[in-house]
Amino acid sequence: MKFKSLLILPFCLPFLAHSADVKVQEQVLTNGLKVLVKEDHRSPVVVSQVWYKVGSSYEPGGITGSSHMLEHMMFKGTDKHPAGEFSRIIAENGGDENAFTGRDYTAYFQTMEKSRLPVSFELEADRMRGLHLLPEELVKELEVVHEERRMRTDDKPRAKTEEHFMAMAFSNSPYKHPVIGWPADIENYKVADLQAWYQRWYAPNNATLVVIGDVQAAEVFTLAQQYFGELKASELTPLKPQTEIVQLGERRMTIKLPAQLPYLMMGYKVPTLKNAVNPDEAYALEVLAGVLDGGNSARLSSKLVRGKQLAVTASAAYDLTARLPELFMLEATPAKGKKLPELERALKNEVVLLQNTLISTAELERVKAQVLAQSVFEQDSMFYQGMKIGMFETIGLGWKKADEYVDKINHVTAEQVQAVANKYLLDDQLSIAYMEPQGMANKTTGQ
Amino acid sequence: MMIKILGLLLLVITQTASAKVSIDHWQTSQGSPVYFIQTTGLPMVDVQVVFDAGSARDAEQYGIASFTTTLLDTGAGAWNADTIAQRLESVGAQLSAGVSTDMATVSLRSLTEPKLLNSALETLQTVLSKPRFAEADVKRDLSRTLAGLKQREESPAAQADIAFNKALYGNHPYAHDSDGDLKTVSGFTAAKVRAFYQQHYVAANAMVVMVGNLEKPQATQIAEQLLAGLPVGQKPAPLEDVVLPKKTPLQHIEFPSSQTHVLVGLPVSFRNDPDYFTLYVGNHILGGSGLVSKLFNEIREKRGLAYSASSHFAAYLKPGPFEIGLQTRNEKTNEALQVLNQTLVDFINNGPTEAELKASKQNITGGFAMRFDTNKELAGYAAMMGFYHLPLDYLDTFTQKIEQVSVANIKETFKRRLPIDLLQTVTVGQTVTQATAVKTGAK
Numbered sequence: 001m002k003f004k005s006l007l008i009l010p011f012c013l014p015f016l017a018h019s020a021d022v023k024v025q026e027q028v029l030t031n032g033l034k035v036l037v038k039e040d041h042r043s044p045v046v047v048s049q050v051w052y053k054v055g056s057s058y059e060p061g062g063i064t065g066s067s068h069m070l071e072h073m074m075f076k077g078t079d080k081h082p083a084g085e086f087s088r089i090i091a092e093n094g095g096d097e098n099a100f101t102g103r104d105y106t107a108y109f110q111t112m113e114k115s116r117l118p119v120s121f122e123l124e125a126d127r128m129r130g131l132h133l134l135p136e137e138l139v140k141e142l143e144v145v146h147e148e149r150r151m152r153t154d155d156k157p158r159a160k161t162e163e164h165f166m167a168m169a170f171s172n173s174p175y176k177h178p179v180i181g182w183p184a185d186i187e188n189y190k191v192a193d194l195q196a197w198y199q200r201w202y203a204p205n206n207a208t209l210v211v212i213g214d215v216q217a218a219e220v221f222t223l224a225q226q227y228f229g230e231l232k233a234s235e236l237t238p239l240k241p242q243t244e245i246v247q248l249g250e251r252r253m254t255i256k257l258p259a260q261l262p263y264l265m266m267g268y269k270v271p272t273l274k275n276a277v278n279p280d281e282a283y284a285l286e287v288l289a290g291v292l293d294g295g296n297s298a299r300l301s302s303k304l305v306r307g308k309q310l311a312v313t314a315s316a317a318y319d320l321t322a323r324l325p326e327l328f329m330l331e332a333t334p335a336k337g338k339k340l341p342e343l344e345r346a347l348k349n350e351v352v353l354l355q356n357t358l359i360s361t362a363e364l365e366r367v368k369a370q371v372l373a374q375s376v377f378e379q380d381s382m383f384y385q386g387m388k389i390g391m392f393e394t395i396g397l398g399w400k401k402a403d404e405y406v407d408k409i410n411h412v413t414a415e416q417v418q419a420v421a422n423k424y425l426l427d428d429q430l431s432i433a434y435m436e437p438q439g440m441a442n443k444t445t446g447q
Numbered sequence: 448m449m450i451k452i453l454g455l456l457l458l459v460i461t462q463t464a465s466a467k468v469s470i471d472h473w474q475t476s477q478g479s480p481v482y483f484i485q486t487t488g489l490p491m492v493d494v495q496v497v498f499d500a501g502s503a504r505d506a507e508q509y510g511i512a513s514f515t516t517t518l519l520d521t522g523a524g525a526w527n528a529d530t531i532a533q534r535l536e537s538v539g540a541q542l543s544a545g546v547s548t549d550m551a552t553v554s555l556r557s558l559t560e561p562k563l564l565n566s567a568l569e570t571l572q573t574v575l576s577k578p579r580f581a582e583a584d585v586k587r588d589l590s591r592t593l594a595g596l597k598q599r600e601e602s603p604a605a606q607a608d609i610a611f612n613k614a615l616y617g618n619h620p621y622a623h624d625s626d627g628d629l630k631t632v633s634g635f636t637a638a639k640v641r642a643f644y645q646q647h648y649v650a651a652n653a654m655v656v657m658v659g660n661l662e663k664p665q666a667t668q669i670a671e672q673l674l675a676g677l678p679v680g681q682k683p684a685p686l687e688d689v690v691l692p693k694k695t696p697l698q699h700i701e702f703p704s705s706q707t708h709v710l711v712g713l714p715v716s717f718r719n720d721p722d723y724f725t726l727y728v729g730n731h732i733l734g735g736s737g738l739v740s741k742l743f744n745e746i747r748e749k750r751g752l753a754y755s756a757s758s759h760f761a762a763y764l765k766p767g768p769f770e771i772g773l774q775t776r777n778e779k780t781n782e783a784l785q786v787l788n789q790t791l792v793d794f795i796n797n798g799p800t801e802a803e804l805k806a807s808k809q810n811i812t813g814g815f816a817m818r819f820d821t822n823k824e825l826a827g828y829a830a831m832m833g834f835y836h837l838p839l840d841y842l843d844t845f846t847q848k849i850e851q852v853s854v855a856n857i858k859e860t861f862k863r864r865l866p867i868d869l870l871q872t873v874t875v876g877q878t879v880t881q882a883t884a885v886k887t888g889a890k
Binding site for chain 2: 040041042043044045075083084087088091092093094095096097098111112113116139140141142143144145146147148150151154155156157258259260261294295296297298301302305306309312313333335336362365366369370372373374376377379380381382440
C-alpha cells in the first residue's frame with residue numbers, strides 16, 4: 001500500500017469549540033520513542049500506528065523501493081514470532097491491520113477493540129528491533145512486489161506516465177524515484193540490503209507511536225513504557241540532503257503507451273511547509289490549489305470542463321506536507337476533438353490570470369469555508385486523525401503544526417496568493433508531459 | 448409510525464462509547480421511510496436520499512441510472528451548475544450522487560450550524576426535486592461520460608469485471624456495468640434522462656437516512672422537507688429472478704497487459720438470504736479475511752503468485768455475484784488458476800476446520816465495533832437495512848448469528864449453493880507461449 005499525497009486538514013474552529021478541545025498528549029520514552037495520544041470516546045475502538053522516519057526519498061540509487069520492500073518483510077517473522085503469525089494474532093483479536101510506505105514515511109497500523117491495544121503494542125515492539133529476514137521468504141515476497149508494481153504502475157497508463165514524468169521533472173532529488181522502486185532495483189534486492197536498511201532506520205528514536213481512540217492517555221503511556229521501553233535506541237546517521245539543483249528552463253516529454261485517451265501533466269517546482277523560507281508561502285500555495293480545484297465551483301471545473309469544454313477532467317494538486325520541495329501539479333484529459341497543446345495553453349492562461357489578477361473575495365472565502373468544514377468532517381475517522389498527526393510528526397514539522405493549519409489558511413490573503421503565483425509558477429520551472437495513446441487491440445476467445 | 452428506541456436512552460448510549468446502535472424509524476407524510484441515528488460527538492450530519500433506481504433499473508438503456516445522477520447538480524430550479532456548486536461549497540458542504548446495482552444515492556455531508564445546514568439542505572432539496580436536464584448540460588456530460596467509457600478500455604481489471612458480470616447474468620438487469628457502454632450511452636438525450644428521473648425519483652420509491660448531531664424534531668422536519676417536492680408516484684415493478692448460468696468454458700480476453708486478471712464465480716447470495724451468515728463466515732475463512740485467508744495464503748504467501756487474492760459474496764436484492772479474483776504475471780496464469788480452483792474445490796468439499804472457524808469468528812466478533820465507528824459507516828448500514836428491509840436489530844443480533852454458524856453448516860451450505868461445474872471463469876491479459884515466456888526471463 002502506498003500513499004503519495006493526502007489532503008491534510010486539521011481542526012479548531014471558534015464556533016465549534018466543543019469539538020476542538022480534544023488535544024494530543026505527548027510523552028517521549030527514554031529510548032527516544034515519541035508517543036502521541038488523542039482520545040476519541042465515540043466508539044469502543046482504538047487505532048494504533050507506528051510511523052518510521054524512512055521512505056523512498058531516503059533511498060540512494062540502486063536500492064530504490066527498499067523501504068517498501070522492507071515494509072512487506074516486516075510481516076515475515078521475528079526471532080519470537082514466525083512468518084505470518086503477526087497477522088494471525090491480530091486477526092484472532094478482531095483487528096484490522098496493514099502498512100503503507102510513502103516518499104517520506106513507512107507506517108504500520110492496527111485498528112482494534114479498545115481492550116486489545118496491548119496485543120498490538122507487543123507485536124509492534126517485537127518487530128521494531130527483532131525482525132528476522134529469511135532468504136526464502138524474500139524470494140517469494142519479491143514476486144509479490146513485482147506483481148504489485150505491475151498492477152499499480154505497469155498496466156495503468158496514467159500511473160506509468162506519472163512515473164516517467166517525475167523521473168524527468170527532478171534531476172537529483174530522490175522524489176524522482178517511484179515509491180515502489182525501479183524494476184531493476186526490485187529484481188536485485190538482497191537480504192543484506194534490507195538488513196542494513198532495517199538496522200539503520202528501525203529504532204525507537206526514529207519512530208512515532210500514534211494512538212487514537214477510546215483510551216486514557218495516561219494508561220497508553222504506561223503500556224507504551226511496558227512494551228517499548230526496553231528497546232535500545234540507535235545512533236542515527238543523518239540523512240544526506242540530496243537537494244534538487246535549480247531547474248534552468250522548461251522540460252518537456254512525450255510518452256507513448258497503449259492507451260485510449262491522451263493525458264497532460266504539468267508540474268512547477270515549489271517549496272512546501274517543511275522547506276519554504278517563508279512558511280506563509282506554503283499556505284498560500286494551498287489556497288491557490290483550492291482556487292483552481294477545490295470542488296465543482298473552482299476554476300478548472302467551472303471554466304475548462306464546463307465553460308470552454310476543453311477538458312473532460314482537470315485537476316490541480318499540491319502536497320503541503322512533502323518533506324522536500326515538490327511539484328505543483330496540473331493534470332487534464334482533453335475533451336473529444338481537443339488537442340493537448342490547446343489544453344496546455346488553457347491551463348497556462350489560468351496561471352497567468354492568477355499572476356495578473358487578485359482572486360475574488362468569494363473564492364477566498366469559499367476555500368476557507370471548505371477547510372473549516374473539512375476539519376470537522378475528518379474527525380469522523382480516527383484513522384485519518386492518526387494519519388495527520390503521524391505525518392506532520394514524521395516529516396519533521398511536529399504535530400502541533402497540524403493544529404495551526406485552519407488558522408494559517410484563514411490568514412492567507414488574495415495578495416499572498418498572487419505573490420506565490422508570480423514567484424513560483426514560472427515557465428522555466430515547469431515540466432510538461434504529453435501522453436500520446438498508441439493503439440490497443442483487445443479480442444475475446446473461448447478456451 | 449414505529450419508533451424503535453426511546454430518544455432519552457439514545458442520548459445516553461451515544462455519549463458513552465458503545466457498540467450498540469439505535470436506529471429511529473418513521474415515515475414521511477407521503478409514506479417514504481426515514482432512518483435516523485443520532486450521534487452527538489461532532490457538529491455534523493450525513494444525509495442520504497436513496498431511490499430504487501440503481502443500474503438494475505436501466506432496462507435497455509445501460510448506464511441511464513448512473514448518467515441521471517451525474518446530471519442532478521448541473522442545473523436545478525433557478526440555478527446552473529456554477530451556482531449550485533458555489534452554494535454548497537461556500538458553506539463547506541459536500542454533495543455526491545451515484546448508483547450501485549440496486550440503489551441510486553444522493554448524499555450530503557454538512558456542518559449542523561443552522562445557517563450553513565439550512566442553505567445546504569435547500570440546495571439538496573432543489574437538486575432532488577427540480578433538476579433541469581438542460582440540453583447543453585446533457586450534451587456536455589454525455590461527452591464526458593463517453594470519454595470515461597473509452598478510458599475504461601485501458602483497464603484490464605474493468606474489462607474483466609464487465610465480462611464476468613455478463614457471464615454470470617446473461618440477460619438479467621445485473622449483467623451490465625452501471626456505467627453502461629459506448630453504444631447505449633451515445634443514444635442518451637435530455638428527454639430520456641427526464642423520463643427515467645420522472646419515473647424513479649418519486650416519494651413512493653424514496654428513503655431518507657440521517658446520521659449526525661440532530662434532534663428528532665429537526666430530523667423529522669428535514670426528511671419531510673427534502674421529499675416534499677416529489678410526486679408520490681409508485682415503486683417500479685419487482686426485479687426478475689436470476690437464472691443460474693449454464694456450464695461454460697473459460698472465457699479469455701486478449702489484452703496488452705503484463706498481468707492477467709482472473710475472476711471465478713457465480714450468482715449466489717442476496718440480502719435476505721437465510722444462508723447469508725453461513726456463507727459470510729465461510730467466505731471469511733476462504734478469501735474474505737485479508738492477510739490471513741486460505742486463498743491469500745495459497746496464492747500469495749506460499750507461492751508469490753499475486754499481490755491480492757480474495758473472494759466475497761456481494762448480496763443484492765436478488766442473488767449477487769460470488770467472486771474470487773486475483774492478478775498474476777501472464778506466464779503464471781495457468782498455475783494461479785489451478786491453485787485458485789483447487790483451494791475453492793477443497794473448501795467446498797471439505798469445509799473449514801474447527802480451528803479455522805474459531806479464528807474467523809474471533810476476528811469477526813472481536814472487530815464488530817469497528818464496522819460502524821464512523822457516521823459514514825453508520826449511514827451505510829442504515830441505508831442497507833432500510834433498502835433491503837432488514838430488521839432494525841440487524842446489528843444487535845449480528846454477533847449472535849455469526850456465533851451460531853458451525854463447520855457442518857458451512858460445508859453443507861457451500862456444497863448446496865456453489866455447484867462447482869457451473870462456476871464461470873474469465874481471464875483478461877496476454878497469452879504467453881512457452882517460447883516468449885523464456886525470452887522475457889519469466890521464472
